Amino acid sequence: MPRTTLLRQLLQQRHLTTHEAFAAQYERAAARLAELDRDPRLASLQVSPRQFDRWYGGELLTLPRPDACRVLEHMLGRPVSELFSMAYDGDSAHDRDEEPSTRQATSASPPREDDENPLDIVTRTRQLTASNADDATLAFLDLSLEGIASRYEQDGPYALRPQTRQVRQLAHTLLDGRQPPRTRRELFRLAARASGLLGYMAVNTGDFALSEAYCTEARDLSREIGDLDTDLWACGTLSFSLYYAGRYDEADACAAAAVERAPRHAQCIRLLANGRARALGKTGDRRAVEQAIGEALHLSDLHEAPVGLTACISFEPYGRARTLANAVTSHVALRNAAQVLRDAEHIDDLVEHSTSSWSRSLVRLDVATALLQQRTPDIDHAMALGREALRLCGGTPISSVYQRSRDLHEQAGPWRDHPAVRDYGDEFRTWSSQPAALAMASSAS
Structure with a gap:
């Protein structure tokens, strides 16, 4: 019935x-x-x-x-x-x-106050464990971020930024709903990494205020769940942003504070080489630069870091060649031309066989600058490397390439009447007239 x-x-x-x-x-x-x-x-x-x-x-x-x-x-x-x-x-x-007597007998036994309806228990349990994000959704978000990182140096920030924003927005929308702790923690991690990637992209497009906001969000979200790996990566990206914004003391302080929290962590390779050493080079502290690079290389051995040139935007630890490429940049700032040329020669084969046109461009610009810093400048070779660097980037300019190619042009100022310098100047002006490069020039002024 x-x-x-x-x-x-x-x-x-x-x-x-x-x-x-x-x-x-x-x-x-x-x-x-x-x-x-x-x-x-x-x-x-x-x-x-x-x-x-x-x-x-x-x-x-x-x-x-x-x-x-x-x-x-x-x-x-x-x-x-x-x-x-x-x-x-x-x-x-x-x-x-x-029968009335049956109902009376039933009502004569009052219910115990601590009894609960079994249905209420089941209902509440289902509410507590309900989720608007299943494992398939989490896997989709994770794979999307991995794909963005793997394609970054081929497609560039302008092409990949919309997809990254969509991933971040979806993670935030899901976090507004209900999930059990395991799922919620993973959503926090994915949201933090999406914000960190957007922060990195904002540096490459010259928007340093936006980058700082994204990086701070990534750091705070990762700290909320105790995700040290993403937290340190976000600190490294924030230091990277401060460096290209010309705030060198702050870039060093940011990286140093992160290293102090976990000195032996693999992410400290990047914090020391990309964060501390380059910023210290700009402030002229030669001894501190050598110490930071030495600690980074020691950690590379400790963690058996890959020998090759790891992707610039990767969440994985820096490879040894990437660390040495940052050492090259640090010594350029110190005007230590001989050390620049030695380190660059050591990683030349790895750089040339990497898939990163940006990395090949940046190392060329560093070597070109060092060639001008020598006691006997090699102007023709320096300008040839500068033109190669511009051509490698083609139609995908990023702020780091723009800044270093501009700096090279300024370094060559004393030889402005030299034919090679004039040729480089013409090519630089043409390259920097692209809309994306013009936006970087505006933000740098």
């Missing part, structure tokens, strides 16, 4: 007592809820005739699945624990047929 549940009563009142009528109303409610919750999976929910018969007849032993419960609550405006509660508390028709 069907049990008289609140669900049954509400469906009778609304003339939804057939599967066809109920299913049509249910699917409309699911579509509306999908729109409100920004959860497209809800829009595909349907009810089979068998499910309807069980719900309408009160035959359930457990509640429906969480997404179905949400639709029912949205459709009927009552908590699901109330909709099915009568199925467990007894049916009113049966109560009316009982």
Whole structure:
């Protein structure tokens, strides 16, 4: 005999007592809820005739699945624990047929105050463990970020920035909903990494204020969940941003504070080489530069860092060649031309066989500058390397290449009448007239 549940009563009142009528109303409610919750999976929910018969007849032993419960609550405006509660508390028709003495005997035994309805326990457990993000969604976000990082030096920040923003927005939207701790922690990690990538891209497009905001967000999100690896990476990216904004003391302080928190962590290779050494080179502290590079190379041995030139935007630890490339830049700032040329020769084969046109361009610009800093400048070779550097970047200029190619042009000023310097100047002006390079010039002025 069907049990008289609140669900049954509400469906009778609304003339939804057939599967066809109920299913049509249910699917409309699911579509509306999908729109409100920004959860497209809800829009595909349907009810089979068998499910309807069980719900309408009160035959359930457990509640429906969480997404179905949400639709029912949205459709009927009552908590699901109330909709099915009568199925467990007894049916009113049966109560009316009982003898008065039976009902009196039952009422004579008051319920214990600490008893709970089993349905309420199940309902609350489902609410606590419900999630708007499943493992497939988390995997999709993670793979999207990995793909962006792997394609970055081929496609550049302008092409990949929209996709990265979409990943970040989706992670933030999901975080506005409900998840169990494991899922929520992973969403925090992914949101932090998306923000960090956007911070790195903002440096390459010359927007240093935006970069600082993104990097701070990445750092704070990762600290909220105790993700030290992403936290230190975000600090390294923030230091990178401060360096290209010309705030060298702050760039060093940011990296130094991060290293102090976990001196032996693999991310400290980048913090020491890219963060501290380059900033210290700009401030002229030769001894501190040597110490930072030495510590970075020691950590490279300790963590068995890859020998090659790792991707600039990777979340993985710096490879040895990448560390030495940063050492080259540090010694350029110190005007230590002999050391620049030695280090550059040591990594030349690895740089030339890397897939990073930006890295090949930047090393060429550093070597070109060092050639001008020698006691006997090699002007022709320096300018030839400068022109190669500009051509390597082609139509994908980034702020680091723009700054160093501009600095090379300024360094060559004393020889402005030399034919090679004039040729480089003409090519630099043409290259820097691209809209993206013009925007970098504006932000640097």
